[in-house]
Amino acid sequence: MRKFALALAAAVLALFPATSFGGASIKVVAAENFYADIAQQIGGPEVEVASILNNSNQDPHDFEASPSTARQVADAELVVYSGADYDPWMKSLLAASPSDRRKIIVAANLVHRVSGDNPHIWYDPQTMPAVAAALAAEFSSRNPAHKADYEARLAAFETSLDPMLRKIAEMKRKHAGDAVTATEPVYGYMIDALGYDMRNQSFQLAVMNDTEPSASDLAAFQDDLKNRKVKALIYNNQVTDDMTERLKELAQQADIPIVGVTETLPANMTYQSWMMDELTRLDKALSGPAS
Secondary structure: OHHHHHHHHHHHHHHOOOOOOOOOOEEEEEEEHHHHHHHHHHHHHHEEEEEEEOOOOOOHHHOOOOHHHHHHHHHOOEEEEOOOOOOOHHHHHHHHOOOOOOEEEEHHHHOOOOOOOOOOHHHOOOHHHHHHHHHHHHHHHHOHHHHHHHHHHHHHHHHHOHHHHHHHHHHHHHOOOOEEEEOOHHHHHHHHHHOOEEEOHHHHHHHHOOOOOOHHHHHHHHHHHHOOOOOOEEEEOOOOOHHHHHHHHHHHHOOOOEEEEOOOOOOOOOHHHHHHHHHHHHHHHHHOOOO
16 A cells, blocks of 8 residues: 555656745755654744644554655655654655755764664654754755854754753653663653663564564563563553553553653644653653652
8 A cells, every 4th residue: 555655646746746835935844743843943934844744643654655745745845854764655755756956854864873773763862952953054054044043043942952851860860770661662762861771672672563572572571560570661652452452451450650652743742842741751650659
């Protein structure tokens, strides 16, 4: 189905070649809505931003490119996507509409992540500052009259991340060495930043790669929950199946807090508020019931 959709998109582009948007705004297309959010924060009124993956209630791995998506990419002056095999369909869309005027920012390249690494790089606190800086540089190159505006917004964005960084440092001290587990490694980079012990990683990799976890990995995960060897279960709300639902039930039966996370930016949130919301809920889960 995905190959058919991409082929259809390419056919549409062949019939209707890419055209310029017109107007003064820099036209940006982001594969994921959190990159679109950063692009808007840095670009301000001088940019027009669209994103492809937007729904935090749907599995992003089920995405299928359509002719309208292909048109967005074809007409963009700047495209931002994650890379490291998270959104491989973007390469096909870009190849279907080659353009000398279009620039591409691949977030994974900025933080030296490659195929085979955990692709959920936006949970690495180093990623978004690098993406924001790359956006500011590209916007300044395209619209030098507003370079000072882009640089000021970049500085404001970097400052706005300070509460998140302070929260990470606080939680690292507060819950040092705590063991947690997860149904998938979506939150892995943030757990690394927090310095916690992430268990059941081979199980998580199997789920992420859409393969069957081994019987021993599943048994170890179940044992961690039944015997309360972990203080929280981090649950990917967008990628679920019968097995992950059963693990969620086991955590509930063992009174282990469940912290839901998402792969795309929830509605009515910024990247900053999204990160702080999940950190705050994890902190509460690890702190236990209020006395």
